[in-house]
Amino acid sequence: MANEILEEHINKDYEWGFTTNIDADEAPKGLNEDIIKFISAKKNEPEWMLEFRLKAFRNWQNMVEPEWAHVAYTKPNFQDIIYYSAPKPKKELASLDEVDPELLKTFEKLGISLEEQKRLSGVQSNIAVDVVFDSVSVKTTFKETLAEKGIIFCSFSEAVQDHPELVKKYMGMAVPPTDNFYAALNSAVFTDGSFCYIPKGVRSPMELSTYFRINASGTGQFERTMIIADEDSYVSYLEGCTAPQRDENQLHAAVVEIITHKNAEVKYSTVQNWYPGDKDGKGGIFNFVTKRGICLEDNSKISWTQVETGSAVTWKYPSVILKGNNSVGEFYSVAVTNNYQQADTGTKMIHIGKNTRSTIISKGISAGFSNNSYRGLVQIKKGASNARNFSQCDSLLMGDKCGAHTFPYIEIKDKSAVVEHEATTSKIGEDQLFYCKQRGIDNEKAIGLIVNGYCKEVLNKLPMEFAVEAQKLLAISLEGSVG
């Protein structure tokens, strides 16, 4: 019985695995200074940006790929990747009507509307979307509405052209180009991404969102997102992603930087659903991402919420540097691994300012033959008086061939700190399933119910439209993983 259901699930297709036939403008395979110059030229970048890239590249060449994560994979051949691929526009775009219909169809299939005032997952919503297809941003909606409030929401490439002073000032502040192997690579070859600036005293009237789609074969996706919240501002930001089903592994190495000024708050939510590979672990996305925010000034807040269900290998630690006094960092995470997926994910909370507070809630769910690790660092620097942290790391196992691991690191240099850590590991019980079934609830629904209950604290943090999506995704990712 258990096996039948497991089979059924395993054979279930990744619904987002289609490819779009679209003409692409690509760079030749491989990585060298000429390729970086090619990308920079394609984007018509100023000299300082090219310098930033080349410096990062020279650094990267002297770095080694990290091996400390609890994951095993064949390292990508960095000379075998296409670093730039853009859908070829038929002509200069003046309105949505002129976007390649194939591209529109792709996003329609994904449930992402590029037309303003449209619906997302059946809920009437007010969300501005920037869509990134392979290496370039295709379309940003609601730009004008936001501009009225002084909010800048555009592709990263546009920001480099139109707001170079902002980009220059903040780029690399949270994630320096030398930070780590993948961040350095990204800094050298990043192609596009979203840029967002919320001016002083403005609360964004809508959720801002970026949707990433890898389409072209043999390419890597290296996007860069930057969110700057000026004094007394607020924004809630959403990120979603999918990729076609392919036998090869594709590399996704993104960088996200968040900077909050005095009294500002940024809430960043991710539903990560890159192609996870097939039932035998063939193919899938390598998701090696650096996400970090700095609460630069007093009373500011950065909150990361992530629901991770996709990718063959995930290496990701959305972190917060709590520099301003009384600043707050939060990390709410659900990470699901099934079949042969591997995830090593968690967060870093670096307390520098006084009275800084951080909360970490991590829920790992492992099924199939997968491995799921939580890795987190709570660091209280000297002088960060009255810092507080609460961490809760729960693991849920489905079946007996998967693994759950917890690697919490705590470094305290200030005696006034209060740090609490709780961890549990449990198995989804046959008893719970039997109880549900005895009340007339079938296996699939019962698993959905139990898992959603287990993740409730995190799902509650997601904006409503995303929560509905995430609940469905959780159920799909785990369907039939317990008999």
Place this chain on the structure above:
Amino acid sequence: MISIKNLHASIGDKEILRGINLEVKAGEVHAIMGPNGSGKSTLSSVLAGREDYDVTEGEVTFNGKNLLDLSTEDRAREGLFLAFQYPIEIPGVSNVNFLRTALNEIRAYHGQEEMAAKDFLALVKEKSKLVELDAKLASRSVNEGFSGGEKKRNEIFQMAMLNPKLAILDETDSGLDIDALRIVATGVNKLKSKDNATIVITHYQRLLDYIVPDFVHILYKGRIVKSGGKELALEMEAKGYDEIKKEFEIAD
């Protein structure tokens, strides 16, 4: 309602039920008593469709259908309800959400539409009174942090909500003080009708003072060795199970 013929069931190599025969009609209350290890809980688990047990022989007809052919959830949807001896906790899932899912699954099985939220909440209010269940418990996670008595009352509350044809109460009296016992029994009695039936599984006669059975069966080593009226329960209480053990000693 339910007709059990020559039911044999085992777990692994061990045969626990060795030919159960039982006929329960609508409107009746049957009590099944017996010493520890006689197979009482196994019988309820097998009827409810727990997968740990293999049915090796016999047949069970429930409302004209072959019960053993039905999945666990379909048995429930056909109207078989098991009040658990040890109710299970489901963290993060509210009692109300759980019951609403269950109720609508059962309704869908019978081709009925989902119950409107307003009607559902009215039903919750009405039925929770039946077992004097604190309204707050309805919004808490299923059985999580409930006291023993609250868990048992919650089982009867669920039974009231799902309105089964056949309810099997598995040692519902265990761990209950006299007040909780009275509340639970009153709830069960109120739910009794000419169209449904109840099987009360218990070790002690005590519960049967409150839920008066029409028939009492003594289970021993996987067989019903004696049946009678409610006086049989009193007799067992007075004499204990030793006499039965002597009389029906069977080699394992």
